Amino acid sequence: MNIRLNKEQKIQVKDSSDIYGVMQQILLRQQRIDRNREHFWTIGLSTDSSILYIELVSMGTVNSVPAEPMEVFSFALQKRAVRIILVHSHPSGNLEPSEADKDITDRLIQTGHIVKLPVLDHIIITATSFYSFAESGLLKALQASVKYVPPYLIAEQIREDKAKEMARTMKQKGYSIIEIAELTGLSPEQIRDL
Template identity: 30%
Template sequence: MEGQRLLQVSEVKLTYQPKVKASERYYIAHSEDAYKLLKEHCYDESTLQYKEYFKVILLNQSKRVLGVTNISEGGITETSADVRLILQAALLANAPAIILSHNHPSGNIFPSGIDKDLTRRIIEAAKLMDIQVLDHIIITSDTYYSFTDEGMLNR
């Protein structure tokens, strides 16, 4: 009996109990909508210039927000975003689309080579599961950069 318990696979469990009607959910039509949602409700203005955070907006098929999840919290110049955790969150939320986001405490809105590579890896992995990466938004205290608006997403 003890041996069988030791061989059992651990699993993540999700209970899907929406607290908001689909029609009342925040709608993302453009990058500016995502930026406003992130800036006003998801990032703490008092720490936006302190250290990097990586967050993912989980969307339903109609581009309505199912939720926003924190993937990582890092240091002054970087944070580690695990592709597996990002896709796990999307799968558990039953989200067919996601928007990636992180902040740059320096105030520089332009993506680094690491930002571009990570985005490419997430897009490739998400395609295998029919999850669409709609954008990657880099935010600062003043403005934002949208990979989609700048033609940086290869769909």
């Protein structure tokens, strides 16, 4: 369900408090309907970090909410968002992310990598406060996870890391950039940057 935004809500996002300001209004408006259920939204951003849309992806139970990658990314891809922010509510008032919250965030980060639509943050909100995965450092830790990375991408990264190590050694031994590129498959730019 696409959330209608007024002009004041279509802001340029600078940090998570900007998102919370908009989402708090939406949460309070929607809480009249299903006050005790978790809600999960996505916020699509344009290239200048302005809010393109806010989409209610799903409503759950009192302590969980489903967030399937297909549902999370479908509207974002249709609207041509360049980044997304995940937001969900905790009716309990507890801002601490659960293991399930961390796990779905990890999964959605990896899905975002595959479809070239990065997850900028995941924010847990209540009527009075919020928790930002990005500001807490948790998003960065989850971005380093390989739990949901497809095996072919892991293998590709290992091959590239080995090629770069070989190129470093060849550079030290005086091989030319052209020779290194031919033997490693790396581009001359990649080799110069080593």
